[in-house]
Amino acid sequence: MQTEVKLTTEQVMEARHSVRKYDASQAIPRGVLNEILRLAATAPSSWNLQHWRFLVVTDQTHKERLLPIAYGQQQVVDAPAVIVILADLEADKSALPIYNDSLAKGLVNEQVRDTLVAQIENAYRDNPQLARDEAIRNSSLAAMQLMLAAKAKGYDTCPMGGFDRDALIQAFNIPGRYLPSMIITVGKASVPAHPTSRFGLDELVIENSF
Numbered sequence: 001m002q003t004e005v006k007l008t009t010e011q012v013m014e015a016r017h018s019v020r021k022y023d024a025s026q027a028i029p030r031g032v033l034n035e036i037l038r039l040a041a042t043a044p045s046s047w048n049l050q051h052w053r054f055l056v057v058t059d060q061t062h063k064e065r066l067l068p069i070a071y072g073q074q075q076v077v078d079a080p081a082v083i084v085i086l087a088d089l090e091a092d093k094s095a096l097p098i099y100n101d102s103l104a105k106g107l108v109n110e111q112v113r114d115t116l117v118a119q120i121e122n123a124y125r126d127n128p129q130l131a132r133d134e135a136i137r138n139s140s141l142a143a144m145q146l147m148l149a150a151k152a153k154g155y156d157t158c159p160m161g162g163f164d165r166d167a168l169i170q171a172f173n174i175p176g177r178y179l180p181s182m183i184i185t186v187g188k189a190s191v192p193a194h195p196t197s198r199f200g201l202d203e204l205v206i207e208n209s210f
């Protein structure tokens with residue numbers, strides 16, 4: 001019997017690496033996958049607009065359709081689950097439902113709701129560049145959380161930007177509101193990730209000002 005060993009946040013962050021070879025025989029229980037997605041969605045977002053949606057591809061036929069779209073990267077077929085991170089280009093449309101929900105739960109009052117909704121409408125009006133930047137920025141936070149949540153639950157991931165976006169949109173009938181920003185494979189490694197290096201803080205940190 002396997003005993004579950006809980007990793008600390010630091011250990012999860014250190015242990016996550018991009019896995020490209022998966023054990024195709026190891027399924028991921030839907031309950032575990034749902035918990036990973038739920039945890040991913042606890043990410044912060046500007047105005048709490050939650051600019052992410054998850055296209056969950058677990059069906060083998062659909063995964064095989066992804067293979068040429070992902071330029072033949074085999075992990076999209078072998079991983080039991082493939083998550084397409086969809087960035088919401090029209091997140092302002094969520095403002096009212098989100099803040100009405102918060103109002104119903106007693107988290108905001110009507111004045112706060114109306115002020116925030118007006119701010120959001122103002123910011124997004126005639127500004128597709130802002131909408132796109134916000135969609136990608138915020139959905140990427142959920143993507144990172146998804147990978148860490150998966151690792152915490154004993155699953156490996158690989159974030160992927162190497163795919164034909166237009167072909168993906170067409171093949172999976174993705175509505176114009178959503179921009180596929182990343183693909184993440186989830187499963188159990190059959191071969192460990194290859195080691196990678198990182199810049200040291202001396203190269204990364206600028207103190208106070210350039």
Ligand SMILES: Cc1cc2nc3c(=O)[nH]c(=O)nc-3n(C[C@H](O)[C@H](O)[C@H](O)COP(=O)(O)O)c2cc1C
Nearest residue numbers: 016017018020073158159160161162163182193196
């Ligand atoms: C936005 C993004 C796109 C990536 N695209 C791919 C990809 O298409 N295929 C792939 O094998 N790895 C891809 N990677 C994984 C990177 O190569 C990997 O994160 C990096 O080399 C650091 O290694 P590590 O994740 O194992 O620490 C991508 C990573 C990110 C964040």
